Amino acid sequence: MKYPVREGLAKAQRSAVHLEMRDSYTPDDPEFARWRAGHRYGNDPEKLPDWWGSWRDLVTETTARGVVMRRARIVSEPVTDYIRYEHDLTFANVAAGELVRWLPRRKAADLALPGTDLWLFDGSSVLFTFFSGIGEVVDREWCTEPAVVGLVSSAFEAVWARATPHEEYKPV
Template sequence: MAGLITGDAFTDLFREFAHTAYRLEVRRAYDTEADDTLPRFLAGEEPDLPWFQPWLDLMVEQTGQGKRVERVRVVDDPPSDYLRFEMWLNPHNQAAGEDIRYLHRHTAAQLGLPGYDYWLFDSRILAKLEFDDDGDRFLGVTLDDTPTEVVTHNYWRDAAWHYAETFDTYQQRISAAAR
């Protein structure tokens, strides 16, 4: 499996997995140049979500078939502006069937988690997310089904999931700390 997978071919991975899709998110920010959603959020406004609706619809479709979509987000204390924005979006992800957990960056380092984002589909296909060198613009994914790579990433998934907090627990803890 080689080459960069983008566009519909990348989206098809979410239509074609049979049981589980898992993502480790380690970046502090992702490209937001395409629209004004993040700046509106940071200005205290409630952003519109039409840009996000196709993803939510896809997740509803997939989780409605009994498939699991899970993520662990590695976060700083305090979380970056972008991660606060993602936390604001989290209830929409949850309503679509995604289970997103939160893991402190210090714990991720102690666990030896990688410094890059990846998806695992059905515990057998690894999709490493690729970003440009100048910023946070997503370029696509490279696929890998090499047994040693897949097993290593499954181990990281299991370790991250074990130590990560549910969204509600994480949100309560950081809210209490902010008081």
């Protein structure tokens, strides 16, 4: 399947959690370039990029089924421009139904964390995402091994417990 995250969300019955740990993604993203040139969303859904509509619809449909969607981002401070861009756009994730928290990397130093970003669905299957050094997705891999799922789940919960809700986090 071309979009395995969509597959995971379609099958999820209770929970979907997303752990993000990079300071930059998709460096050639034209929307990021527009943002860097001064475009801001201003909490206005009408200004969002075209791709946003399909993600919003997916999140809304998923959460309407009772699936709790949580996203935690571990970020270096001072934050990169890309993280400022993500923070500026995150109002839309929250409006669609996601719960989002931010954790400065310094506060995660003593946590055992997986080596890459991931999604965990219903506490039973993990979708790892592997990136190139500059932040492009190079592969994804599913894992249902109980020991790995347990590690991922406990890592996410530790991050979530320390992280700051989106509405309170101010990028430094």
